[in-house]
Amino acid sequence: MKKFACFLIAALFALTAFATLGACGKTSVDAEEIPVDVNLDVNTSATLKMGIMDDASEKKTAQAFIDKFNETYKNIKVEIETISGDYMQAMLSRIKAKTVPDIFWVGDNNISYFAEKKLLLNLDRYIEAAQFDTSAYYTSMIKLGQKNQNGSQYMLPRDYNKVVCMYNKDLLEDAGVTKDSPLYPNDDWTYEEFLALCAHLRANLDSSVYPVDAMLAWPPVFNSFIRSFGGELMSIDGKPAFNTEEAKQGMQVMKELLDKRYTLNPINKTEDVFLAGKAAMWFTVRPSVSNCMAANLNINVASFPKVGEHAYIGAGTSGYGISRSTSHPNEAWALLSFMLSRDGQEAFSTTGNAVPVLRELASDEDAVWKTIPDSEPRFNHSAFVKYDERDTLKDYLNGVDVELYSRIDSAMLDLLDRYMGWTGSAENPDTLLPQKVKDINKILNSN
Amino acid sequence: MIEYYTDVYGNVRGKRKSRNPLKRIGGYFKRNWVGLLLVSPVLLGILFFTLVPMVSSLYDSFFKYDGITEHIWNNFANFTRPFTDDREEFFKAISVTFLYSIINIPLTMVLGYALALFLNQKLKGIKIIRMLYYLPVVIPTVIYGLLWRNFTNLEYGLGNQIITSLGLKPFPFFTSKNTAMATLIFLNLFGLGGNMVLWIASLNNIPKELYEAAEIEGAGWGTKTFRITIPMCSPMIFYNLIMGIIGSLQTFGNVFVMTGGTPGPKNSLLFYVMKVYYTAFSGSPEIGYASALSWILFVIIGIFTLIVFRTSKWVFYGEDA
Known part of the structure; x- marks a missing residue:
């Protein structure tokens, strides 16, 4: 009986191992090998799956694109597949299960990783064949769709998101700052003017209300502060570069915002304090407008203040890419390129939460996106598109091996934490910075 | 060789055993098909939802594997990395x-005992008080975590609103490395109800005669506690100890929710399973290394459980056991 039990257990393990190994394997279709056809017949019939985040506004956006697309390609059925939970993880599970959607939403943070892992289709062949004019779009956003922001195109951006300074007009008024006051936020304000307003708000508002939620742990903000003073976190060849006077200056300026209690400690933030009426200003992007309207806040926006010598403004985007394992890359391209056409961008604009990436539409005074929020006819929409020459991107990972992205990102936050004292006392920069250079080099050498 | 078995009518039957293993398996299934059919949902569940992932993770642990691209043979590097490159964080x-x-297991057991003693009295409304103490145990981990997360918010949480209204300085809770662990352990005490119920059940099972006899002999509180109560409750203590070790070493969900998915200030709440999670599910996942870390934890838990079992002579299972 003992022998038999052993035999049975061994058989069970063998079966398990067989099932495990059977689950492994490579994707059978490689869209790179399918001939490019950018002049698809309008009667082409196919079914595409479109992966998006499980979010009401994302569904609304995807549906707006699809409805307009189907006016031309009536026989290409596009099925929306919502992806719940951690988007990255859900995509990884789909890769394993060989159920990656044909075309899917992707944020600018994941492009290099997905490209390196051959999850996204290289779009260069399609761009060339279709003579797709990328110069019609914001250059910085197009770069965000490229591997390491300067290689092949893997994603086409759908919107243009830059950091602006949103402000609560009621709180400003409570502190005696009215439209005719020299302290009032404006698109051309300097950092000194911004600090003067913070000081005024600190002195004149309830102590529980912060002058600004500066989002110091958010890469578009901290990276732009450091770059504005001429510093950088990592060099283009992927080496730590923050141990310089310029980078220190950028970090010091952020630290002062915290030390003077102009902004809240990012580590303590568990809610959007601006939405809760606990901050008078907020460094944020266009998609936040709808949340503010839902919270019945009386808001407006101004451009990000001119910080340092270069006055950079953090910018980012999201868009769509084509799966490398799709059997319908040409149909997926038809949909993707449509999304960036004037018709597609107008359909997208009607959903209300974004600035279109197509320049002519972004700057058009009568564009639909400028009528939202329509409750405020004199809303300063221009702040969302002004000064695109000052755009700066999250570029400090470009020279780093994709396997180390999260560890380097985490190390950067640790550097800022210890420099500014988010979770303890601020450390002496003269000892902290060389130590962090050492730590990061160790991470870089570990791969 | 004859194999004897009982048929469905209770008759003892014998059958010559075949030397062919396939025939023997066939015979085994033929004789036991009813039982196997009844347990098949559980067997299949264990096979596909426990054994397959376990074997799969063991396989992955020997490879450099990110969950997307092909497995690259990595020898034992994933098992040596915690003691070399990743030593500090590991x-x-x-x-x-x-x-x-070390703090949580004995603390919850001792306080659970104290609470049980208090609530084991015959007082009016004691059942309602017991229910109130037990109530936090039935709250799902995520809800429980979110409630405490909001309560302990440094700026706007109810905890600090109460503290500051008393004229005291705000308490940093999870935002300082010095207070994060203490806060977590303190908040866990609100889940003492589970422990308390087991203690009450055990206390009520101790024959009253033992205490009466001890009192006649002049035994005091200490003697009765350490010579009667604790030994008579030792099977429950043993069970709690084993479950406590396994549960504590696998701490994840409640901390993850309470800290908003972060490892706390200066990694002060970087629990082992959280490290596994960050390794496996980060922006650049390392499934192979995370699998190796999981197997290391499996071995650690196995060793501790074995030690507790091997040193369990103190457990009293009754005179006949």
Whole structure:
């Protein structure tokens, strides 16, 4: 009986191992090998799956694109597949299960990783064949769709998101700052003017209300502060570069915002304090407008203040890419390129939460996106598109091996934490910075 | 060789055993098909939802594997990395997890006992008080975590609103490395109800005659506690100890929710399973290394459980056991 039990257990393990190994394997279709056809017949019939985040506004956006697309390609059925939970993880599970959607939403943070892992289709062949004019779009956003922001195109951006300074007009008024006051936020304000307003708000508002939620742990903000003073976190060849006077200056300026209690400690933030009426200003992007309207806040926006010598403004985007394992890359391209056409961008604009990436539409005074929020006819929409020459991107990972992205990102936050004292006392920069250079080099050498 | 078995009518039957293993398996299934059919949902569940992932993770642990691209053979590198390149973070996770376990397990057992003694009295409304103490146990981990997360918010949480209204300085709770662990252990005490119920059940099972006899002999409170109560409750203590060790070493959900998915200030709440999670599910996942870390934890838990079992002579299972 003992022998038999052993035999049975061994058989069970063998079966398990067989099932495990059977689950492994490579994707059978490689869209790179399918001939490019950018002049698809309008009667082409196919079914595409479109992966998006499980979010009401994302569904609304995807549906707006699809409805307009189907006016031309009536026989290409596009099925929306919502992806719940951690988007990255859900995509990884789909890769394993060989159920990656044909075309899917992707944020600018994941492009290099997905490209390196051959999850996204290289779009260069399609761009060339279709003579797709990328110069019609914001250059910085197009770069965000490229591997390491300067290689092949893997994603086409759908919107243009830059950091602006949103402000609560009621709180400003409570502190005696009215439209005719020299302290009032404006698109051309300097950092000194911004600090003067913070000081005024600190002195004149309830102590529980912060002058600004500066989002110091958010890469578009901290990276732009450091770059504005001429510093950088990592060099283009992927080496730590923050141990310089310029980078220190950028970090010091952020630290002062915290030390003077102009902004809240990012580590303590568990809610959007601006939405809760606990901050008078907020460094944020266009998609936040709808949340503010839902919270019945009386808001407006101004451009990000001119910080340092270069006055950079953090910018980012999201868009769509084509799966490398799709059997319908040409149909997926038809949909993707449509999304960036004037018709597609107008359909997208009607959903209300974004600035279109197509320049002519972004700057058009009568564009639909400028009528939202329509409750405020004199809303300063221009702040969302002004000064695109000052755009700066999250570029400090470009020279780093994709396997180390999260560890380097985490190390950067640790550097800022210890420099500014988010979770303890601020450390002496003269000892902290060389130590962090050492730590990061160790991470870089570990791969 | 004859194999004897009982048929469905209770008759003892014998059958010559075949030397062919396939025939023997066939015979086994033929004789036991009813039983196997009844347990098949559980067997299949264990096979596909426990054994397959376990074998799969063991396989992955020997490879450099990110969950997307092909497996690259990595020898034992994933098992040596915690003691070389990743030593600092690995031992931080180990020390956080062990510190929590060492404090939390005895604390909850002792306080659970004290609470049970208090609530084991025959007082009016005692059942309602017991229910109130037990109530936090039935709240799902995520809800429980979110409630405490909001309560302990440094700026706007109810906890600090109460503290500051008393004229005291705000307490940093999870935002300082010095107070994060203490806060977590303190908040866990609100889940004492589970422990308390087991203690009450055990206390009520102790024959009253033992205490009466001890009192006649002049035994005091200490003697009765350490010579009667504790030994008579030792099977429950043993069970709690084993479950406590396993549960504490696998701490994850409640901390993850309470800290908003972060390992706390200066990694002060970087529990072992959280490290596994960050390794497996980060922006650049390392499934192979995370699998190896999981197997290391499996071995650690196995060793501790074995030690507790091997040193379990103190457990009293009754005169006949």
